[in-house]
Amino acid sequence: MRIAVDGMGGDHAPKEIVKGCIECINEVDDIDIFLIGQKNLIEKELEKYAFDSTRIKIIHASEIITNEDKPVKAVRRKKDSSMIVGLNLLKERKVEAFISAGNTGALLAGSLFNLGRIKGIDRPAIASVYPTTKGISLLVDAGANAECKARNLLEFGLMGSVYVEKVLGKENPSIGLANIGIEEGKGTQLIKESFELFKKTDLNFCGNAEVRDLPKGIVDVIVCDGFVGNVILKLTEGVAMTIMSMLKEQFTKNFINKIGAAILKGSLKEFKKNLDYTEYGGAPLLGINGAVVKAHGSSNAKAIKNAIKQAKIFVEGEVVQIINREICRIGDENNAE
């Protein structure tokens, strides 16, 4: 499978991106990589490694879309950026998937402009894994659409469900609306209307998912608008980081505490691993007519490697095609009523 990777996107580009590509082809046999970016910089990084050069092809792109760029403007003007060149490779079917750790808004806008939406989907969304004590949930929308209609939330649930089943390998995933209580009728007008729409489908809809219990892994697909989704992701990260740093402070406060902490070191490491995003690959853009995966901005090589592997399953699972089929089916059923 041919997968394109944005060599210039993310905080540690191109170094960690290139390293991640190398690690990926060493681990997985049937992936060939199109690595896009400023040729001299990419080559300089590649020189560090011994690898089968037929499996990584450099595609030169002179420009870079940075995090400071305004998404729509950047997408329109920087036609020779690594991101836009990568999306065009996907559009022209020269590759089967595209991964970028760059500007999220630009990746979303660029994907919309270049690849378009899946027919029947009104609003594509970013789906992010959400680590829980019971494994991972998928959060849709994680930040693409600050304002939504009920129809959009229904689409998010459907797309998330397909992705969890086909890529994360969980059959008949449960779907819940992120809410401040489990009773029907709780929350905003948007949630109440979405609740009604979900009830009419044959999706595995479990009603409202109390946000307090999200870290316990109560549903497989957490559905919410992009503002609330981004709040959930960032606040979870913020609280976890704050608690870890408070603990660290306690654990290094004096000699005896250091001994206690040293004893627990292995366990603390295992615990931290649960919260580590690099384990989980990237965030797929669901609803885009193509397999596009957003890797975390601070991705290291391991995160990039996992994102590429995940993109492969995304393609093999025919997620785009199945979303298209399922959204048509649900639409037909509603029309038949």
Next chain:
Amino acid sequence: MRIAVDGMGGDHAPKEIVKGCIECINEVDDIDIFLIGQKNLIEKELEKYAFDSTRIKIIHASEIITNEDKPVKAVRRKKDSSMIVGLNLLKERKVEAFISAGNTGALLAGSLFNLGRIKGIDRPAIASVYPTTKGISLLVDAGANAECKARNLLEFGLMGSVYVEKVLGKENPSIGLANIGIEEGKGTQLIKESFELFKKTDLNFCGNAEVRDLPKGIVDVIVCDGFVGNVILKLTEGVAMTIMSMLKEQFTKNFINKIGAAILKGSLKEFKKNLDYTEYGGAPLLGINGAVVKAHGSSNAKAIKNAIKQAKIFVEGEVVQIINREICRIGDENNAE
């Protein structure tokens, strides 16, 4: 000062409520308590203690509003409930403040019906303390209004600011809009419009407050709609609890870990104290024409004691009067433009 306390509200009523009242009068000289509820039950609890009986007066109320009651219906029908009797005491100026650990929605609806709004305030809000590494922030609205207009968020900021200054004792408190990024123009339409309104005032408005950084105590007053506010509170609690239980699991996994944890016991306790709501009293209903404080549903005696002490400062700080004055001033300034 005379303060009314709902003896029947909360998970541990009347036992912990009565105990909290006793502890409070033992600690603070100039508080007399009107303890409202089913006389026989309250008396039975009071019998456990030796105390100055002139300082706690039982007011009989035959009914109880439970957490299962629908707020508006309960408020209309259960006229002789401890909650409604208490609010009426406040309305008739027989007491200067009222505290309840009961049904939040009913307390809000009952306060609106019986006491009304402060003139100039469109929507009263629940203000909750939010524990951070730098002390406490105040979160407004914590859950009273799922849907808001920009004008409401401005009011929340103003009311929160007055409360933090007068009750929590922090001068010129900083105000931030809870958002998924700090740049102006981020977030929902509601937040963008609120941002514009705040900019026109002389409040200490600091712009957007990135939710990831809320646990670090970046602003004194966190402003958001009641849905997002409730998500922030509950998710913070959920993530913290989940991490604590994951740590506990690690710490008791084997003998050597238990030794490590034993060494750190004191530090872990200190750490937990930071997250303990009982330290911080209750959540004031801001914008109501009277000093009403909602104590946590699972309040123990200490939480009740602290809520009563806090209500006293609420009254002494003339929070209601100052909110009225400030909202008029801001209104006048806008009209004068």
